[in-house]
Amino acid sequence: MRDTFEELYNTVVHRKEAKEEGSYTCYLFDKGLDKILKKVGEECSETIIAAKNGVKADTVGEISDLLYHLTVMMVNEGISLNDVKAELDKRAQKTGNLKTFHQVNRNS
Numbered sequence: 540m541r542d543t544f545e546e547l548y549n550t551v552v553h554r555k556e557a558k559e560e561g562s563y564t565c566y567l568f569d570k571g572l573d574k575i576l577k578k579v580g581e582e583c584s585e586t587i588i589a590a591k592n593g594v595k596a597d598t599v600g601e602i603s604d605l606l607y608h609l610t611v612m613m614v615n616e617g618i619s620l621n622d623v624k625a626e627l628d629k630r631a632q633k634t635g636n637l638k639t640f641h642q643v644n645r646n647s
């Protein structure tokens with residue numbers, strides 16, 4: 540089965556390796572980390588606002604923008620999809636995390 544997210548990740552890796560005329564991803568890599576992080580922040584805020592407004596299609600669009608910019612950030616920082624999958628898998632071993640969360644908050 541096609542893994543759209545993996546395909547996106549691989550496209551972004553290719554954009555980092557080789558310049559492509561008219562590529563927005565190359566433009567972001569050229570601008571550097573501060574620009575990439577600014578876009579992640581913007582898209583995150585827009586996702587929050589869209590969810591608050593409650594129009595599903597708009598929220599899906601903003602989530603897609605956010606995931607794309609997060610992917611550019613990951614590639615820029617040398618973080619692979621497997622790095623994130625491994626962390627999620629580790630967490631999946633454990634359920635019933637609510638108590639831990641409250642303990643952490645009480646102690647901070």
Ligand SMILES: N=c1c2ncn([C@@H]3O[C@H](COP(=O)(O)OP(=O)(O)OP(=O)(O)O)[C@@H](O)[C@H]3O)c2ncn1[C@@H]1O[C@H](COP(=O)(O)O)[C@@H](O)[C@H]1O
Nearest residue numbers: 547550551554559561562563564565578581603604607608
């Ligand atoms: N998923 C995306 C994606 N989501 C959003 N965007 C671009 O992100 C930009 C964000 O728009 P904004 O209005 O926030 O920003 P802007 O005003 O255009 O520019 P700046 O604020 O960044 O200066 C738009 O130009 C969108 O086209 C994306 N650009 C690329 N991709 C993926 O990346 C692949 C490679 O794209 P290129 O690198 O352009 O070839 C594509 O096939 C897609 O799969």
